Amino acid sequence: MGDKTLDIENVYTAYDKADVLEGVSLSVRPGRITCLLGSNGVGKTTLIRSILGLTAPREGRITFGGRDITGMSTHRVIATGIACIPEGRKVFPKLTVTENLRIGAYQVKAEAAIRERMNEAYEIFPRLAERRSQLAGTLSGGEQAMLSIGRGLMSSPDLLLIDEPSLGLSPLFVKENFNVIQRINERGVTVFLVEQNVRQTLAISHYGYVLGKGRVVAEGEPDTLTDNEEVNQAYFG
């Protein structure tokens, strides 16, 4: 389980020529929930993309457990023990629930391990078990969110990147979702949670960063962040 630290040092990432990230540094400690808060368009998803190698940083260094993963191809990054629950859930609509879970364990070779984790996923989300041979595109938004989380756990990752899990979900379901994230973390998975929803995110996080216009503008324990001037400014200013 998670004993590796994700370190992001002075990362600059650009689309075409415009920098979206301008020297981001942060660190995700093993065994904890670290969150990254920030409003729309400040570069939260870009940071996730940089970590995953989907958009390589043009400067800076990203290491995971001491290993340099900067600009590595995505499947290699995943092989180091990272998994992602992408923004907007991104389940494969024309694959069944079971196949979606299988894809989450794509790099796992042992069939026994795949089956065991699949059963675990169905235990956490019994609704998915009922719909296991249904196409994911026919699930409700909430069920797709469950599937996306279950899929993210299938590789038994050391570090789970979660991008805006509350996006587009009903308040009731958001709450349940955050509970699940907390439970996942309690089982030893390191979580890097990217969110806009300040209060609920800080309620479950151990440490937080605030991103504003491509830079980290504040960091600290959840309670210090709640009263932080910069945070309030970043959101309400």
Next chain:
Amino acid sequence: MDAALLSQYVVNGLMQGMMYALVAVGFTLFFGVLNVIQFSHGDVLMVGSFVGYSAIMGVIAVGIDNPYIALAAALIAAVTLVGLLGAVIARLFVLPLRSSPPLNTLLITLMLGTVLRESVRLFFPHGSHPKRFPPLLPTDSIAIGGFDLRVDSVMLLIAGLLVIVAIHLVINRTRLGLAIRAVAQDEETAMTMGINFRFVVLVTFVIGSAVAAFAGIMNGLYYNEINFNSGLLLGVIGFAAAIVGGLGSIYGAILGGFLFAALQTVGAVAMPFDSAYKDVFAFTVVIALMAWRPTGLIAERVSERV
């Protein structure tokens, strides 16, 4: 029309439909994983038939006259070399153009098709002449009821059917097939799940091209003749079949292939005009079908691929 003639038309239509379906499956696979049209696909098929032909000539030249050994050599050589050719095309001409407009890929593969065609014409010994493809399968007939079925035709149809079943199993029952379907639906999320995107694309091109090579050998065995420019029309028909079936859907491609052959047969047999117009008739109906169902017969309601 008597039963014997009718059975001949049916077998001929099925055979052509099988070949078109095999070509169309390639178009649809490539479009699925990369959103591109690989327009040299028909010429890749032609290269397959020439590789097979060369292997047969080689086997005969060393004095082996067992037709099944010659056939096995032709199949192995064509499927491997043309599979490799497909991977090279993907690696050198298709993947590097991924971030440019799709029109560029279409143009570059169209030109590549010309290069393949002209290379065979210029560099293959007497490449501009049609080559006699030796009949390696038994040519005797079996009479069933009033029908006369040729053994070689039956064998070719069964072999084609087996290839289609194999493709179906690979796509739906294997880890690789799961990866191909995932990439077709959402390339980036597939990568995020740990799928090696470039590898999946290369393997898909190997599969599609190897299937075309198989169709090329089938073509040679059935008509007993191969020609450097035979790929062009087969490519266009295969492409039309893939489009009319619904580009991106394998079963649509297969359906489209048999549909096109059926139209050609109807055009040749049941229409009041000369049978030379069968292609004109078939393409006209295809155009009408496209106007009626622009996304193909097996429609993409969501963005379904593969």
